[in-house]
Amino acid sequence: MDRDLVELAREGDREAFAVLVHQVSDSLFAVAFRILRDASLAEDALQNALVLAWRQLPRLRDADRFEAWIHRILVHACYDESQRTRHWTANVRALPDEGPATPDGTSTVIDRDELERAFRRLSMEQRAVFVLHHYLGLPLVEVAELLEIPAGTARSRLHYAIAGLRDALLVDTAPIVQEGRPA
Amino acid sequence: MTDDRALDRSIERAARSWLEAGPTRAPEHAVTAALERIDHTTQERGLRTPRRFRLMTTPARLAAAAVLGAVVLGGTFLLFGGGGRSNAPIAPSPSPTVSPTPAAPASAPRSVALDYSNLPGSILAEHLGNAMDGTEQDETEYNPDRRRLYLMDPSDMTAATTVEFLPGQPATGKSAADVSFDSKRVVFQDWADQTRIYEANLDGTGLHKLPVDCDCALLYPDYDPTATKVVYVRIEGIESWLDVLDLASGQTTRLEATVGPPGNSVPEQPAWSPDGKTIAFSRLTWREPNEPVVGTVHYGDVAPTSGKVTLLDLASGTVRDLPIDPALIPGDVQWSPDSATILFTAGPGSTTGSVAADHPSGAYRISVAGGEPFQLGGWGGPIFTPDGQFILYQDNVFYLMRPNGSDARPVNQTGADLSELNIGFAYIGHWIDAP
Numbered sequence: 001m002d003r004d005l006v007e008l009a010r011e012g013d014r015e016a017f018a019v020l021v022h023q024v025s026d027s028l029f030a031v032a033f034r035i036l037r038d039a040s041l042a043e044d045a046l047q048n049a050l051v052l053a054w055r056q057l058p059r060l061r062d063a064d065r066f067e068a069w070i071h072r073i074l075v076h077a078c079y080d081e082s083q084r085t086r087h088w089t090a091n092v093r094a095l096p097d098e099g100p101a102t103p104d105g106t107s108t109v110i111d112r113d114e115l116e117r118a119f120r121r122l123s124m125e126q127r128a129v130f131v132l133h134h135y136l137g138l139p140l141v142e143v144a145e146l147l148e149i150p151a152g153t154a155r156s157r158l159h160y161a162i163a164g165l166r167d168a169l170l171v172d173t174a175p176i177v178q179e180g181r182p183a
Numbered sequence: 184m185t186d187d188r189a190l191d192r193s194i195e196r197a198a199r200s201w202l203e204a205g206p207t208r209a210p211e212h213a214v215t216a217a218l219e220r221i222d223h224t225t226q227e228r229g230l231r232t233p234r235r236f237r238l239m240t241t242p243a244r245l246a247a248a249a250v251l252g253a254v255v256l257g258g259t260f261l262l263f264g265g266g267g268r269s270n271a272p273i274a275p276s277p278s279p280t281v282s283p284t285p286a287a288p289a290s291a292p293r294s295v296a297l298d299y300s301n302l303p304g305s306i307l308a309e310h311l312g313n314a315m316d317g318t319e320q321d322e323t324e325y326n327p328d329r330r331r332l333y334l335m336d337p338s339d340m341t342a343a344t345t346v347e348f349l350p351g352q353p354a355t356g357k358s359a360a361d362v363s364f365d366s367k368r369v370v371f372q373d374w375a376d377q378t379r380i381y382e383a384n385l386d387g388t389g390l391h392k393l394p395v396d397c398d399c400a401l402l403y404p405d406y407d408p409t410a411t412k413v414v415y416v417r418i419e420g421i422e423s424w425l426d427v428l429d430l431a432s433g434q435t436t437r438l439e440a441t442v443g444p445p446g447n448s449v450p451e452q453p454a455w456s457p458d459g460k461t462i463a464f465s466r467l468t469w470r471e472p473n474e475p476v477v478g479t480v481h482y483g484d485v486a487p488t489s490g491k492v493t494l495l496d497l498a499s500g501t502v503r504d505l506p507i508d509p510a511l512i513p514g515d516v517q518w519s520p521d522s523a524t525i526l527f528t529a530g531p532g533s534t535t536g537s538v539a540a541d542h543p544s545g546a547y548r549i550s551v552a553g554g555e556p557f558q559l560g561g562w563g564g565p566i567f568t569p570d571g572q573f574i575l576y577q578d579n580v581f582y583l584m585r586p587n588g589s590d591a592r593p594v595n596q597t598g599a600d601l602s603e604l605n606i607g608f609a610y611i612g613h614w615i616d617a618p
Contacts, residue, residue: 012226018218025217029209034202043213050217055227115201134195135202162191165198170190 006063009054017057021050024067027136028074034131035078037120042078049077068146071136075128075147082124118168126161129154298596299337299583303617304568306335306581306594307348307369307385309360309533312607315342315599319607329607330356330374334615340581340598342606352390353381359403359452359533362613363410366569370404370413380404380415382430385615394433395426407455414438414453414462423449425464425495438462440495440502450493451534452514458522461551462495465514465527467534487512492527494551505549507556513547515564515611519586520571524548527556528563533610546576548586559588564611575614577601 001023008016028049032042053070060069119127132143133154144154310331313319319329332348348369349357356374362385363369370382370393378400383390395401399419406413410430417426417437425441428434441450441464453464467487489509495502505525507513514531518524530544546565549556559565562578573583575594579602584591601609 014221017221021214021218021221025209025214026207029213030205030207033205039206039210043210046209046213047217047220050214051220051224054221054224058226112201112204115198119198130198131202134199162194165194166191169194 001064001067003063006057006060006066010057010060010063017054020066024070025050028071031071031131031136032074032078034135035075035124035127036081037116041081045074045077045081048080049074052077068142071132072146072148075132078128079124114169115165118165121168122161122164126157126164129157130161133158298593299573300340300595302337302573302583302594304337305615305617306337306340306575307360307362307613307615308333308335308345308581308601308609309358309611310601310607310609311358313605315345315347315601315606315609317342317606328356328374330358331607332357332360332369332371333609335581335594335598335612337594340595342599345599348385349383349387349390353392355379357381360611360613361405362615363406364408364457364569365410366615366618368406368410370406372402372404372415378402380413380428382413393428393430395428395435401426403452405453405455408457408459412455414455416450416453416464418449425450425453425462438495438500440500441493452516452531454516454518454525456518456522457520460497461522462497463492463516463518463525464495465490465492465516465531465534467512467514468509490514492516492525492549505551506553507547507549511547511556515566517566519548519567520569523552524550524586526559526565526567526574528565530563532563546574548574557588559584560591566611566613568614569616573614575612577610577612581609581612 001020005016005020009020025046029042029046032045032049033039036042036045049070053073056073060066119130122130128147129140129143132138132146133140138146140154140158141151143158144151147154149157310333312329314329314331315333331350333345334348335345353373357371358374360369360371367385368382368389369385370380372378372380377398380393380395380401381390382393393401393404393413395417397417397419399417402416402418404413404415407427412430413428414425415428417424423443425438427436427438429436441462443449443466448466448468450464450466453462455462467490490512491509492505492507492513493502494505507527511529512531513527513529514534515526515528517526519526526546526548528544528546532544544562546559546561546563547556548559548565559574559576561576561582561584563576565574565576567574567586568583571586574586576582576584579600580598581594581601582591583594599606601607
């Protein structure tokens with residue numbers, strides 16, 4: 001990331017910020033989509049994060065931290081998007097699981113649809129840690145630093161994310177929430 | 184266990200592959216739309232720095248999730264006498280002073296630097312994380328279990344000049360403090376697995392553990408108006424309630440009407456009204472029950488979903504809830520000196536820790552007589568100064584504002600940013616009048 005561009009943008013240079021936007025927007029959108037699992041929500045989160053980043057850029061103390069800083073803003077924009085849709089997603093019918101359809105061990109190929117369903121059951125905070133660690137490849141310490149949470153909390157969230165995925169894939173007897181079916 | 188680890192690794196591999204499969208390019212129309220919005224958006228160039236998350240956990244957080252038992256709503260009503268809080272005479276309210284403004288980039292507009300650094304008194308600050316003097320700033324593993332109290336002088340609130348209160352005593356840390364009406368004593372809980380309550384003089388002498396011993400956790404002590412009694416949360420087994428300790432006799436009394444209801448909720452953060460008639464407390468409800476661990480610090484991942492503020496009338500023993508939207512998740516309850524108003528924080532980091540870091544925060548006030556809560560602004564930990572002239576609160580640095588939310592200014596414009604990992608975090612402050 002070009003430190004000079006960040007400095008210019010921090011002092012109000014919109015053109016410099018536009019260049020930065022083009023440099024980071026692909027990564028931001030990719031992360032947002034993977035957290036939210038919805039392209040439309042991810043677009044909204046991206047837009048809101050970029051606008052908020054522009055507004056708050058003068059507060060960024062260390063220009064070298066721009067990329068981590070804007071990813072943090074994006075993660076919070078994702079949280080906000082999920083909050084906005086909470087009422088809708090909560091107001092859906094819970095359908096019984098149609099069958100065992102669960103893998104029975106490590107040799108089983110895990111179906112992508114099953115992963116999708118399992119991932120959607122994780123909290124936004126767990127999803128964020130999981131995506132930053134497993135998609136962006138950030139070490140947990142850096143994930144914690146980016147999210148400004150204790151390293152122990154990041155570890156805990158990742159642990160619970162994996163446990164949640166495992167439970168959902170292996171021993172899930174809970175009803176499947178089928179979104180888009182108003183109660 | 185080995186199978187579980189292998190399975191987890193398999194799931195992680197599969198999930199990584201699955202994550203790779205999604206889109207990697209931002210839609211051009213979304214980027215264009217963002218840039219158009221930015222064209223009409225001005226940058227913020229205020230005094231505030233980016234707010235860090237509240238990185239606090241609490242034994243009550245875990246214990247709250249452990250309370251699954253039946254309710255014991257008793258009919259034992261208690262009568263407590265209590266004199267009015269003998270506040271110091273109201274001092275002339277100082278005018279905000281102008282501090283030197285740090286050099287700013289030529290292109291950035293200068294901010295007006297106002298603060299209350301000339302106000303006489305001091306702040307007892309509840310703090311967690313690395314030491315404020317910077318001696319632990321190289322710690323890479325941030326540890327919120329380090330709990331300390333610091334005394335801060337409004338005229339110079341840099342990290343280097345703050346004074347730790349009773350450093351290292353007790354070894355199990357200090358948290359959730361309350362200052363007596365005469366600003367001479369402080370009561371606090373430690374941060375042990377089974378928390379206990381301590382009291383000391385503010386001059387640093389007389390530290391002692393309060394004589395309550397049980398297989399339980401004791402949390403959130405708060406003096407009565409005469410500082411002869413202390414109310415606190417007691418969690419024992421699957422039950423939780425407010426207990427009152429008479430400091431002279433050592434006798435404890437269980438406030439039956441505060442026993443936790445079924446589910447994962449315990450009374451928290453009791454505050455005794457200055458007129459002695461009422462105890463206010465909050466109660467948070469967590470999304471799901473957790474394993475029954477009582478009095479043990481635990482890092483949970485699940486934020487509370489709702490909360491309420493309840494008033495216990497000590498004469499009748501009856502309780503009533505204030506009309507606060509449960510979704511605000513109210514906590515950090517504090518009284519005004521005239522016992523007419525209650526302050527609270529929405530999404531209090533003091534009890535919810537980082538798991539509720541994304542909940543909208545803010546300081547509110549509500550009349551005990553009724554009416555809607557009024558959002559004062561700021562972030563968290565609002566508490567009246569003893570003379571009722573100001574409300575002290577935290578928003579990266581300590582601020583003061585008038586009871587109506589106006590004239591909000593940092594206590595010291597050049598004071599340390601108390602939301603920094605390297606020097607830890609300060610949350611609730613207590614204003615102590617100058618002797």
